[in-house]
Amino acid sequence: MLHSIRLLAIGVLAIWLSGCVSSVLSVDTKATQPIPAALLAEMSQKSMSPSSPILIRIFKQESELEIWKQDRSGRYALLKTYPMCRWSGKLGPKTREGDRQAPEGFYHVTANMLNPTSQFHLSFDLGYPNRLESALGYTGDALMVHGACTSSGCYALTDDGVSEIYAVAREALKGRQQAFQVQAFPFRMTPQNMAKHRTDPNFSFWTDLKRGYDSFEVARRQPKISYCGQRYIIDTDFAGGEPTNPLAACPPAVSQPNPAIASRTQSDMQKIDNLASSGAALTAHFYVDGGMHPVFRDILRKSGEDALARRTSSLSAVPVSRPSAGLADPHTPGN
Known part of the structure; x- marks a missing residue:
């Protein structure tokens, strides 16, 4: 009887300790969240699989990011377009550290460039400078696509937007794709x-x-x-x-x-x-310091930067970068 009570006590203690450990050492699962059901349904409708290759296109002037995915024919089809909340700098390539320019060019992203511990929810590194940019002497690093609405050379979406993109990219890289291409343009060409x-x-x-x-x-x-x-x-x-x-x-x-x-x-x-x-x-179009998709500019204009920060990021400590420039850009010379 005493032996049974002791075993029961040990079992209860083990359960209690495991509960403590899981609560104290809880793991942030944002980087392992599945692709949303609605997006999976869209893939199925377009004859795509979660593991099929992807390609991303970014357009500064339009403040949009597109995910394209390979369908059963082997060709790429548009999966979804995401509005970008913020990018910084002007139209044109990034050439030096500190110029606030978001890169333009062709980049390739591998699995080890996905960042599950980003200070802006989730992110992936574009790989700037690429081989050509390095040879030309261009400088800068850690140029990302990430969440929130702040940029100093990066492309910023909402936390929800980057979560979807991250999940789609993660599953493609788990499949037969070793790296996905990112095409960053100043505008639709x-x-x-x-x-x-x-x-x-x-x-x-x-x-x-x-x-x-x-x-x-x-x-x-x-x-x-x-x-x-x-x-x-x-x-x-x-x-x-x-x-x-x-x-x-x-x-x-x-x-x-x-x-x-x-x-x-x-x-x-x-x-x-x-x-x-x-x-x-x-x-x-000309820019003083980057652009913002009209849907976010409208929120900023009507409700202010705190409201926009809350809408785009789960982290209240991440302010909108240079909101006055976000409202002013794009502009015409002399205005």
């Missing part, structure tokens, strides 16, 4: 937008980005990115394999992008020239 910025010093750089944009728009497959001649080269194979020095002249090409993609780019460039020469291009 339409002839109209390009013509608006025809005189911008970054126009040549943006023309290179547009070739990657056109490749994906036409083929709905991840473009192959190479680096040589101090620029991005899209969907080209070279004699002797991939160039190893992004600053050196490109070696002879043994294959070129498919004719449909080249035709799209050539046609759009002609439209850009026509729009610019006719004066039909509208006024370009």
Whole structure:
């Protein structure tokens, strides 16, 4: 009898101790949350699986992030578009630490670049500087896509938004995809937008980005990115394999992008020239310090920065970055 009581007491103590440990050492499960049921249903409807590859596109001017996912045909289809609450800097690439510029270019994100312990809920590192940017001497690190509504060179969504993106990326990287491509653009690379910025010093750089944009728009497959001649080269194979020095002249090409993609780019460039020469291009957007999707700007304008911070982050200590600039941008020169 005494032995039974002792065993019962030990069992109760073990249960009590395990309860203590789990409460004291509780694990934050935000990084392991499943893909929401509504998004899984959307995948199923579009013939996608949770483990199929993804590709992400970011557009500064529109303040939008898109997740594309490979369907059963092997082509990518749009899964969902997320409004971004904040990005900082101006249109154009990031070149140095502290310039507040959010990067533009082509990046590849592996599983070890997902950050489950981000100070802004969850995040993933873009991998800036990439090989080309490093060769050009560009500086900066830890350029992220994360939650909340604050940015100093990053792309900030809401906590809910980044949670969904994180879960989708995590499951894709658990599948057969070793890294997913992120394409970060100043704006949607339409002839109209390009013509608006025809005189911008970054126009040549943006023309290179547009070739990657056109490749994906036409083929709905991840473009192959190479680096040589101090620029991005899209969907080209070279004699002797991939160039190893992004600053050196490109070696002879043994294959070129498919004719449909080249035709799209050539046609759009002609439209850009026509729009610019006719004066039909509208006024370009300019920024003092980054942009904000209209849905968030409306909340900021009507309810104030504290209300926007509460709507976008579970952490009350994360304020909206430079809210006055968020309200002012984009602007036209002289205004």
